[in-house]
Amino acid sequence: MEQTLQYYIDILNDFIWSKLLIIMLIGGGLYFTFRTKFMQFRLFNEMIRVIRESKDRGSDSISSFQAFAISMAARVGTGNITGVALAISLGGPGAVFWMWVIAIIGSASSFIESTLAQIYKVRDHKTGGFRGGPAYYMELGLKKRWMGALFAVLITLSFGLVFNAVQSNTISVAFENSFGIDRFTLGIIMALVFAVIIFGGVKRIAKWSEWIVIVLAVIYVGTALFIVVANITKLPEVLSLIVKSAFGLEQAFGGAVGAALMNGIKRGLFSNEAGMGSAPNAAATATTSHPAKQGLIQSLGVLMDTLVICTSTAFIILFTGAYKQTGLDGIELTQAALGMQLGSWASDFLAIMIFLFAFSTLLGNYYYGETNIEFLNSKRIWVWLYRGCVLGMVLFGSVTSVQLVWNMADLFMGMMAIVNLIAITLLSKFAIAALKDYTKQKKAGLDPVFTKNSIEGLHNVECWDDSTDKN
Template sequence: MNEILTRIDGVVNAISGVLYMPWVPMFLIVAGLFFTFRTKLIQIRLLPESLRVVMEKPKTSGGISSFGALMVSTASRVGTGNIVGVSTAICLGGYGAVFWMWITAILGGASAFIESTLAQVYKRKDKKGHSYGGPSYYMESALGQRWLGVIFAVIIILTYAVGYNMLASYNLQSAFAGFSFYGDHTAFVIGLILAILFAICVLGGAHRLTKVTGALVPIMGVFYVIIAIVVVVMHANLIPGVFKNIFVSAFDFPAIFGGFTGSCMMQGIKRGLYSNEAGMGSAPNAAATADVSHPAKQGLVQMLSVFIDTLLICTATALMCLCSGVLPTEEAAGAPYVQAALQSSLGNFGPIFIAVSMALFAFTTLIGNYYYCEGCLRFIFKRTPSHAFMTGFRLIAAVIVLLGAMLSMSLAWDTADLFQALMVIINIPVILILGNTAVKTLKDYMAQRKEGKDPHFKAANIGLKQETDYWN
């Protein structure tokens, strides 16, 4: 069995290598720079505006607020990747990986605005008056390429129900590997418990997901950041040296290009993408559900989500580890490095806290990931699938969670890397083609704000000729 899994990992890693050298990094950086220029540095210029908009109530009673949609997308972003992903990037890529994670997030903020604004412009209305949408819908409506939307929907399902959920399950069980009770069957037991809890949640229906994630994500995120700050303050004398190492390592070009696949740049880009998902086309599925008066509002909110994830929580993990005085090594990649860093600062409480945090992060990641899959199924079948089909799909998704806990580290990460790369390869060219619509939408929003109005969008304001469910 192990030999078969090793061969599978070899194939997955080979395909992933082709996509990442150089297509995925090139697409992300070029698109991020292009949209940053077109939106006139929206990430900095309109950051205060995004903080204001996120607190707005839904336009209609019973609708999903910007904050609610933000929590759904953040549930999948803020997960085990913020702990284990950052640790893995540092241990395998060095200090400089942190810098390239920052770059991915800063440039990705502009891409996140574009894709989420497009999702709002082309969103659909269901029989109950609720909105839904995402990249598949703007591929169909704006490009007139339904076949491409179907392919993208399938890849999203593979990415989130398979790649990301298996990885979240693996990462959780790995957090318990350092405890004395961990044995040959512990991974199976942890995977089984997680799969059962996941099944109970998703079998209750997708509408419960927003409530669950909305309650757990802010609490666990704030508490985790507080602990990280405490550790950093305890080792404040090490902060200047840590930042020096981050920047020096980030620009060690001979090391970067001498072994690019394992370099700080590649590790930072891969783990930054896994963490914030900017440009992948995932968050727009949640953004389309928000009940807002102007598409640009949700674009700003989703841009904020990227910063919360990478510039706040991932940075908290990185500084907590690097300021602990514990040196990163390849052997400690993943949860062991984070736990060792916390144990050196907080004693035995450290590993226990990480295990509990991982449990919360993994659970919200799983249900946040699953949220995207139901919308994709509805697009593929042009309707909501039958109850029997959805029950079967949810049970299969739960089994995948169980299987993920028993994978090897390399196969879990390589599978997730492959599927997320496929999403980038499709979505980035599409938003580059359609980006002008989002830029016009932003200009319309800013024009109304300058007039002192609460912006309300009409498709005719930007010369949009396609029929839309909301904005005509």
């Protein structure tokens, strides 16, 4: 039965990812890049400036940085370590180049979806903050409740349940291999700690995400930087290898251009999630003066995820030449590369890093499910039932094999992305208009402020009543 199910899931995944979704993601990314006049380049400095804006510490609202941290908590995970290693082992060093390309293109898609999430966000009267995302802009912007409900179901199943099982499995396997800790025992511990966080509400999620993401990113990138400095004379050679392999100019990988392209794009998309419709759920929670600010911040998140963190893993692997060894892929390849650079203790170090990355992803994934559960039904009993299912999947994932679960997650994520890309393409004119309004005010020397009257033809917007409203 499982083999039969696996067979049909593989067929569907091959069609969705290889023949449909990648074309939609690349095409959409290029379209949004041109429509926004290459905002990922011309507004990069503005992205850095906006993320440094701090909220009033006396307020209970979610700051732009905390919303950014929630989305990064979901983006930054095992895909940055395992996914990059798989891309290199299957597609060669050239896959890294195509990961860079898709991140740059995808950052424009991320701007569109996150800006739309801000425009169409709604007030969460239970918490006093905001909630929103693709389900909300599909219902309010496109006036298609059914489409929003479909997306809400897909993202809840994909991120809230299945992907959290994948993350807990990664943690438990890594700790069992490094420290001999029983996977079931670790699963119970993770579930208990996770329960304390999620029953504390989204503000506690934001607080944990803010610090966990900072700590794990600094430590991991710092380790990679140390390895780069220690091997600085090899940097030109490695960069040349990446570029030449991407176009088949490197003799050893001359026939692997297609593999490099496909694996680079797939693993890049899996890691940064640009256009998938996940990050907008976190973007909508932020209190900000203009929707474009959160769009810019989330675009920066895509670039940081791939160009900084994924590249860190790639350099660790390529400097050592571990990718040339047969029989190594995924987390084993990264562990071997770290071991060659830092010594045998590196495997234990990576297990701890995997815990930090994956646990932070649990936080972001959980919130995406909760906000969409509330979209489907506002009765609190459904949120509590969802929380119980999440904890059950964390425990389940820690003790089981997840090959089938991973493939099912890819399937749900692919369907989720298709629905979202259709929606943001149809609504993109409002996000582009918001960007024009933002840049116009910046040129006038103002701190941009948005109201629902700033864009002609904008309807069904709950927030943004006037410039004094706390948005």
